[in-house]
Amino acid sequence: MIELRVNGAVHRLDIDPDMPLLWAIRDHIGLTGTKFGCGIAQCGACTVHIDGQPVRSCSLPVSAVAGQAITTIEAAEGPVAKAVQAAWTALDVPQCGYCQSGQVMTTIALLEANRKPSDADIDAALSGNLCRCATYARIRTAVHTAAKALA
Amino acid sequence: MLAKMMTRLANAAPSRRSFMIGSAAAAGGLAVGFRSAEAAGGATGGVTPFNAYMRIAPDSSVTVIAAHMDMGQGIYDGIATLVAEELDADWSQMKAIGGAGNPKLYGNAAWGGAIQGTGGSTGTTSSWERYRIAGAAARQMLVAAAAAEWRVPAAEIRVAKGLISHASGRSAGFGELAAKAAALRAPASVTLKDPKDWVLIGNDKLRRLDSMAKSSGRMDYTIDVKLPGMLTAVPIHPPLFGATLTSFDAAKAKAIKGVVDVVQHPRGLAVVAVDMWSALKGREAVTAVWDDSKAENRSSADLAREYRALALKPGLAVARNEGNAEAAIAGAARTIEATFEFPYIAHAALEPLNAVVRRNADGTIDIWGGHQMPDIYQGTAAAIAGVPPSQVTMHVMKTGGSFGRRAVIDADVIVEAVAVAKAIDFRAPVKLQWTREDDMRAGRYRPAYVHRLKAGVDRDGRIVGWYNHIVGQSIVAGTPFAAGLVKNGVDMTSVEGANNLPYRFAAQKVDLTTTQTGVPVLWWRAVGSTHTAYAVEVFLDEVAALTGKDPYEYRMSLLDPASKHARVLKLAAEKAGWGSALPAGRFRGIALAESFDTEVAQVVEIAMRPDGSFKVERVVCAVHCGVAVNPDNIRAQMEGGIGFGLGAVMKSQTTLDKGRVVETNFDSHEVLRFDEMPVVEVHIMPSTDVPTGVGEPGVPPIGPAVANAVFAATKRRLHVLPFARVENA
Numbered sequence: 001m002i003e004l005r006v007n008g009a010v011h012r013l014d015i016d017p018d019m020p021l022l023w024a025i026r027d028h029i030g031l032t033g034t035k036f037g038c039g040i041a042q043c044g045a046c047t048v049h050i051d052g053q054p055v056r057s058c059s060l061p062v063s064a065v066a067g068q069a070i071t072t073i074e075a076a077e078g079p080v081a082k083a084v085q086a087a088w089t090a091l092d093v094p095q096c097g098y099c100q101s102g103q104v105m106t107t108i109a110l111l112e113a114n115r116k117p118s119d120a121d122i123d124a125a126l127s128g129n130l131c132r133c134a135t136y137a138r139i140r141t142a143v144h145t146a147a148k149a150l151a
Numbered sequence: 152m153l154a155k156m157m158t159r160l161a162n163a164a165p166s167r168r169s170f171m172i173g174s175a176a177a178a179g180g181l182a183v184g185f186r187s188a189e190a191a192g193g194a195t196g197g198v199t200p201f202n203a204y205m206r207i208a209p210d211s212s213v214t215v216i217a218a219h220m221d222m223g224q225g226i227y228d229g230i231a232t233l234v235a236e237e238l239d240a241d242w243s244q245m246k247a248i249g250g251a252g253n254p255k256l257y258g259n260a261a262w263g264g265a266i267q268g269t270g271g272s273t274g275t276t277s278s279w280e281r282y283r284i285a286g287a288a289a290r291q292m293l294v295a296a297a298a299a300e301w302r303v304p305a306a307e308i309r310v311a312k313g314l315i316s317h318a319s320g321r322s323a324g325f326g327e328l329a330a331k332a333a334a335l336r337a338p339a340s341v342t343l344k345d346p347k348d349w350v351l352i353g354n355d356k357l358r359r360l361d362s363m364a365k366s367s368g369r370m371d372y373t374i375d376v377k378l379p380g381m382l383t384a385v386p387i388h389p390p391l392f393g394a395t396l397t398s399f400d401a402a403k404a405k406a407i408k409g410v411v412d413v414v415q416h417p418r419g420l421a422v423v424a425v426d427m428w429s430a431l432k433g434r435e436a437v438t439a440v441w442d443d444s445k446a447e448n449r450s451s452a453d454l455a456r457e458y459r460a461l462a463l464k465p466g467l468a469v470a471r472n473e474g475n476a477e478a479a480i481a482g483a484a485r486t487i488e489a490t491f492e493f494p495y496i497a498h499a500a501l502e503p504l505n506a507v508v509r510r511n512a513d514g515t516i517d518i519w520g521g522h523q524m525p526d527i528y529q530g531t532a533a534a535i536a537g538v539p540p541s542q543v544t545m546h547v548m549k550t551g552g553s554f555g556r557r558a559v560i561d562a563d564v565i566v567e568a569v570a571v572a573k574a575i576d577f578r579a580p581v582k583l584q585w586t587r588e589d590d591m592r593a594g595r596y597r598p599a600y601v602h603r604l605k606a607g608v609d610r611d612g613r614i615v616g617w618y619n620h621i622v623g624q625s626i627v628a629g630t631p632f633a634a635g636l637v638k639n640g641v642d643m644t645s646v647e648g649a650n651n652l653p654y655r656f657a658a659q660k661v662d663l664t665t666t667q668t669g670v671p672v673l674w675w676r677a678v679g680s681t682h683t684a685y686a687v688e689v690f691l692d693e694v695a696a697l698t699g700k701d702p703y704e705y706r707m708s709l710l711d712p713a714s715k716h717a718r719v720l721k722l723a724a725e726k727a728g729w730g731s732a733l734p735a736g737r738f739r740g741i742a743l744a745e746s747f748d749t750e751v752a753q754v755v756e757i758a759m760r761p762d763g764s765f766k767v768e769r770v771v772c773a774v775h776c777g778v779a780v781n782p783d784n785i786r787a788q789m790e791g792g793i794g795f796g797l798g799a800v801m802k803s804q805t806t807l808d809k810g811r812v813v814e815t816n817f818d819s820h821e822v823l824r825f826d827e828m829p830v831v832e833v834h835i836m837p838s839t840d841v842p843t844g845v846g847e848p849g850v851p852p853i854g855p856a857v858a859n860a861v862f863a864a865t866k867r868r869l870h871v872l873p874f875a876r877v878e879n880a
Contacts, residue, residue, distance in 0.1 A: 015428075016408070016428060016429075017433070017746070018428075019428040020428065020756060021426045023428040026427070027426040027427055027428070028426065031201050032368075032371070032375040032377070033367070033368020033369065034368065035374070035501075035502070035551070036374060036503065037501045037502070037503070037551075037585055037587065037817075038587045038816055038851060039586055039588075039816075040587075040816055040817075040818060042816060042817035042818050043501065043587075043817050045501060046460075046526070055748050063768075072368070073367065073368030074367075074368050075723065076367070076368075084366075085366045085367055086362075087362065088362060088366035089358065089362040089363050089366055090358070092358050092359045092783060092784075092787065093362065093366065094223075094359070094361070094362050094365035094366060095223035095224070095225070095787060095788075095791055096222055096223025096365075096500075096501070096502075096549070096550065096551050096552045097223065097361065097362075097364075097365025097370050097549075097551070098223075098372060098500075098501045098502045098551025099501050099551075100365050100366055100545075100551075100554060101368040104366055104367075104368075108183075122825075123825060123826035126825040127824050127825045127826050129825065129831075130501065130817060130822060130824065131501075131553060131794075131825075132500055132501045132552045132554070132795065132822065133223050133791045133794075134790065134791045134792075134793070134794020134795050134797075134798070134823055134828060135787070135790070135791065135794075136318070136794060136823075136824075136825045136828035137794075137828050137829075137830060137831055138787070138790070139789055139825070140828075141826075
């Protein structure tokens, strides 16, 4: 039995300890906002928060995160999440949208830690999140927009 | 190009049709559709809710049923805009879903209407009349219902922002009158709005309908489909293209907890399990023996060598021939020649390929997926399942990208998903889910090409002869579409963007040598122009440099000044300040390309770094695409096309090592990352023309524009793609 604390709820799951957190979240807890893109922590579509830090859930075995506070896009709440999603929609950032859960989760973690990120800070935070539609320029603007809204 | 292909395929000429309009009551509301006169003359009865274009619910929400798949390009919003405009709906009441299963309703009008499909940047063109007429018809029926209800003349009724009203003070939302409107006879004809009355078409303030869902993890893609008892399957494909299965041993895999079965299907094997992780673990435990005797085992370097040798010979087919180009070049005052090399490239859409299949108790079948060609997939699925196509329902999901990959004539992923479900006797719904590695290894790449170009100029620098020999695989050869698309040995998708240039050359010849390999290939966002525009626009820059002319002025001298090409080029140059001084270390490049009847010019600005590398800092893009239905989405598509194309020319390639795919995930198949994205400024040329597509045309000019800027900076020409290749060092 693995005990996962996801979005404030405790899930006791009879799953392989080696199962990546991504598949536990998607297939066993039923939260599918977190996406599968590469499986090797190269694209960022699977980004969730563990104790507020952005991590790639596709490459973290559940045994390594048992008991820790995991947050997925479904529970992205609070003023920062709200500001980020407001900026994302105001600027129509998403195209296909498949990477955006990860982009949003990475951005929330960035702004929680740094309320006034520079372009270099944004580059550093988001360069691990691929967007094949190349919405990067709008993401950058949206990050600044959200930061201003939070100031 | 897909548009032209499909147009040729269509039985009837794609003439403007006369429309009949019909309607039928949908559950609790109004469904409106219209049929072409030909379709209505057939045996089909009235329009049913399924074959209609919208549903108006009692809560007044208007759900548009889109004939085109949304892979991120925003076509659902475009179609909803067309309907809402004529319906006088409020944007906030609009929704959109995908429709399928009735080519008479959803056939791609820009392809001649015979089959439904999304591709060739035709979605808006195909929808332009169809959905405005549907919206206008629905409006007219709602007005008629209100007139009857209120006993006032229909002419006195106003509709604005979703509210139907009369000077008497009566008013109603669409939902209140939808059921009554549905009972009325559909109008025989409608009058569309004068463009000066548009409030939504061209409105820059409209936002996409799905941005919040996509920013909050609530958008469901095929990978997110959940069905009771559903199993997950992952494929095992041959390690080499063309290898076939000899034998396999699944005993160890079946012993793994969660693995349900290991089955054979026409494209290899699949491991079926209760969840993704069990399927993946099971896959590792399967041993399979493959027969490689007929497999492709050449390396990319071998193919490049062969292609380069072929490029030196005369082409096997002629794609354009005006004047005597070769003689003109031979006799020219000065000549120039260059050979370009393009790699295979995977589409690498972020949602790995997938499909979900369920057989229902009554024997009907449901298939969820990114159905870019739903009629073809429906027929293929029905044949495998052994049911009539009418018993297969295609659920068109929004997809995490596609870039052409989900428009596969042989329906590869659908074949696999249905075959796997059948192999387990349809005893549970099956989600077939590829991994990234499956996606990148399974072929269907943009073909590799070699282009050899030659030009001759006279003493005044005018081009007297232009020659382009293209060597590479055909995308449609061997498919049912070859008959329509390959003419005199020329696959139009191989030469588009090279044999239809707007430039006035005294003589020109475009040759094609089509090669054979075992590597499956496919259209990749902007298709032929992804390589032809690069070779042409870089080489033209070289000719300009040879003659000492400015690259912009030189192009203008070759264009009809009144053409859209000249106008977008001029707009981009003006907005970018072409010719003005730049800060130290900054350099500009320019390129022009028309694809899918949309003209795009781009001026890039690069910043050279001390180590010789560079960053693309700014791109000024001018586009002509007819009426700009959703201007902000046009900008988004240009931005996205630029980023997609830039990543590809800088870094992306799929190479073979003795037939094995080397780049199988994003660690080695590199694409554009966040910090590499330039600032993009998009300028849309005002136009009253029928709208043309924007999903693809942003891609072709970026590569050559950057390469031309690199030349301005370094005097080096980048002839081998991607730029990261050592040959360019």
